[in-house]
Amino acid sequence: MSRRENFLRHLLFDVRNRLDYPLRQLFRWRRAGFRISPRPEVDPFAPLPAEERPRAVALAGRLVRDYHLEEFAAQTTPVNYRENLFYLHLLESALEASQISLPEEIRAADIGPSHWFYVQALAALLRWWRTPHPRQIDLQGYEIDAYRVYADLHSRYDHAIGHIRDLPGVTYIPRGFSAQPLAFHLIFMLFPFVFSQDHLEWGLPGSLFQPRALLQAAWQSLQPGGLLIIVNQGEEEHAAQRALLEAEGIPIRAAFRHDPLLFRYSLDRFVLTACRDG
């Protein structure tokens, strides 16, 4: 596609998004009854190459045991199970690489959770990382486009509530994130938009694309000793995210490419963390 065609394409996306995003905010579509149907008889690791399966099965077993996910494992689909374990493994690696500790009661925010298909992993991480007794958690997911309607005529919000099930201390908040000074010990930004074309293709108006302001809002919202965990897809996005952190004067604590053993996406996942002086 030529530069001109690309420009026109994004202009059209922006015009469409400027019309239908406010409509979604006006109608706030919700419909009861979204449920995840388990299919426990399927082996979730069957699609993996034979030589990788034993390592994947052992790692999954360890995560399920350490983070008390047996009930969740029996209640979800094989793909959702694997994606949750992938997120859990990635975020566990991020905490370990950042050399921090978590308090006994923890307040955390996830910025841009979409339909929160990975909320079970987040809650389990907060509740059980390096502790024999479960922590009390207050996990808040801030989603700026919660009323997008999916093909099953349920909104993103409906799906998120379905994924949360009966997790205590977890709240899905249908609005954009704004700074709450010193409010959180941990903030997740899992695949924030770094490039404007991704933001537009996901259906948001161009005026809402403010990656530097959002990054600063997250950074200002951390308590002393609190950690920001950012995950990006692909080397190019990772490099651009690093540049954003540097431009905002946010010091990087850890940076790594995550091992895709439990779930292979078309682009590798890269992690960056930043810790506020405590």
Ligand SMILES: C[S@@+](CC[C@H](N)C(=O)[O-])C[C@H]1O[C@@H](n2cnc3c(N)ncnc32)[C@H](O)[C@@H]1O
């Ligand atoms: C690429 S998606 C990532 C979804 C999810 N975190 C994941 O791991 O798959 C980015 C999400 O961020 C949301 N978003 C963008 N700007 C936001 C903001 N200022 N506050 C809250 N959510 C935002 C978008 O609507 C979208 O759902």
